[in-house]
Amino acid sequence: METTASQAMILLIVAAPVSVWVAWSDLRTMKIPNTAVLTMLAGFAVLGALALPFEEYLWRWSHFAVVLLIGMAMNAVRLMGAGDAKFAAAAAPFIAPGDLGVLLVIYIVCFLASWVGHRLAARSPIRRMVPDWESWDAGKRFPMGLTLGTTMIAYLVMAVIWGQ
Numbered sequence: 001m002e003t004t005a006s007q008a009m010i011l012l013i014v015a016a017p018v019s020v021w022v023a024w025s026d027l028r029t030m031k032i033p034n035t036a037v038l039t040m041l042a043g044f045a046v047l048g049a050l051a052l053p054f055e056e057y058l059w060r061w062s063h064f065a066v067v068l069l070i071g072m073a074m075n076a077v078r079l080m081g082a083g084d085a086k087f088a089a090a091a092a093p094f095i096a097p098g099d100l101g102v103l104l105v106i107y108i109v110c111f112l113a114s115w116v117g118h119r120l121a122a123r124s125p126i127r128r129m130v131p132d133w134e135s136w137d138a139g140k141r142f143p144m145g146l147t148l149g150t151t152m153i154a155y156l157v158m159a160v161i162w163g164q
Contacts, residue, residue, distance in 0.1 A: 001159050002096035008159035010051035011094050014043025015156055019149035022087055026145025027118075030134045032083030040090040048093060063092035084144040091152050103155055110151040115142060 003011075018040045022032050041064070048057050071085025080088075095103055121127060122136050135143040 001102060001163050002098035003156070003159040003163055005160045005163035007051040008156045008163055010047050011044070012153075012156045012160070014040065014047055015091070015094055015152050018043065019091075019152045021149075022145040023143075023149035026083070026143035026149075027135045028130070028133050030138055030141065030143055032081075032087050032145045034083075034086070037083075037086045037090045040087065041093075044090075044093045059097075060093040060095075063095065063097075064089050067092040081141075081144065084148060087145060087148055091148065094152065095155065099155070099159075102158075103151070106154050106158070107147070107151045110154060111147045114146045114150055118143070118146065 018036055021039075022036050025036065026032055044060075048060065052060065068085070068089035071080060071088055074080040075082050075085045118135065127133075127136055135141075
């Protein structure tokens with residue numbers, strides 16, 4: 001992994017709680033709050049400047065722009081929700097360019113686990129604990145904030161464990 005353990009520890013300070021907030025909110029309301037997206041961006045603005053070499057820090061802001069444009073295009077053709085697109089863009093600067101392959105593997109695993117887990121939970125006694133969650137009755141729609149949030153946390157935790 002290109003992200004070092006010390007970089008990941010610093011970035012986790014904001015990424016972990018915001019990712020949990022995003023996952024919880026998407027499960028509960030099928031929406032990702034703009035305040036969560038802005039908190040993630042502000043967190044990177046401050047902590048990224050502390051954790052990363054200056055040139056790399058500046059370069060990673062381009063990740064935000066590229067992922068936002070891709071997300072907007074995917075949203076326009078209804079492949080992705082607007083909140084998902086905005087959160088993915090806000091999370092993009094946290095990812096080292098050389099870690100894209102690792103990130104995609106983590107994303108696939110997190111997607112499969114969160115999709116299966118959510119579908120099983122919807123048919124289990126767990127549903128009675130939070131019966132008002134909109135994601136239980138969303139039909140074919142899925143709270144991708146759960147997948148995106150767990151992917152972000154898993155990526156940074158793995159960087160803490162396996163980073164230099």
